[in-house]
Amino acid sequence: EVQLLDSGGSLVQPGGSLxxxxxxxxxxxxxxxxxxxxxxxxxxxxxxxAVSGSGNYTYYADSVKGRFSISRDNSKNIIYLxxxxxxxxxxxxxFCAKSIFGVVMNTAWDSWGQGTLVTVxx
Amino acid sequence: xxxxxxxxxxQSVPPKEKVTIIxxxxxxxxxxxxxxxxxxxxxxxxLIKYVSQSFSGVPSRFSGSGSGTEFTLTxxxxxxxxAATYYCHQSSSLPHTFGQGTKLExx
Numbered sequence: 001e002v003q004l005l006d007s008g009g010s011l012v013q014p015g016g017s018l019x020x021x022x023x024x025x026x027x028x029x030x031x032x033x034x035x036x037x038x039x040x041x042x043x044x045x046x047x048x049x050a051v052s053g054s055g056n057y058t059y060y061a062d063s064v065k066g067r068f069s070i071s072r073d074n075s076k077n078i079i080y081l082x083x084x085x086x087x088x089x090x091x092x093x094x095f096c097a098k099s100i101f102g103v104v105m106n107t108a109w110d111s112w113g114q115g116t117l118v119t120v121x122x
Numbered sequence: 123x124x125x126x127x128x129x130x131x132x133q134s135v136p137p138k139e140k141v142t143i144i145x146x147x148x149x150x151x152x153x154x155x156x157x158x159x160x161x162x163x164x165x166x167x168x169l170i171k172y173v174s175q176s177f178s179g180v181p182s183r184f185s186g187s188g189s190g191t192e193f194t195l196t197x198x199x200x201x202x203x204x205a206a207t208y209y210c211h212q213s214s215s216l217p218h219t220f221g222q223g224t225k226l227e228x229x
Contacts (some may be wrong), residue, residue: 045209045220084162104213105213105216106214109168109175112166
């Protein structure tokens, strides 16, 4: 059974940093691309970032480019989202999600973590 | 960026009825259109991938259709457990985008 466990969310001040983690199990981790999708309180889904199965290719939404960095450790079956220069607009529940394939394009996200809440406020 | 527009944004429907949700894309996305269901305080769940392919374990009352820029999610024989918000998603080009969501209430 595929399991994704998101963690690392907390209250942080504007301009601060945070690292989210997503621990995966139940599938051949390095074979699949992974993504972060966020949901602001009471709002819809917003794709944030994705990484290919190999980790060689990374992609970002314009709203986080230059501030967020996605990475993965295929030896530990974990992906990370390093978030710097956080803003109030980054406040959201962050979900990690697994791709159907090893690439980010032309795919669907077939399994999701439970989400971790990031609150950016002074 | 490809914009996905869902209609309606809210729908209240009695049990056993048929529901149709539309997703329109700002440009052609081929077959890279997927549908998710999200219940309150839960993570999204994949229902339909590539326009019309049902994901494993999804009840047969859920179906998808469409092409190019207009797509439809249909629920035949609505059940109480189908109360949720439904999102379409395109992966044809970056950034991936989602529709704004359609909240479905069971009367």
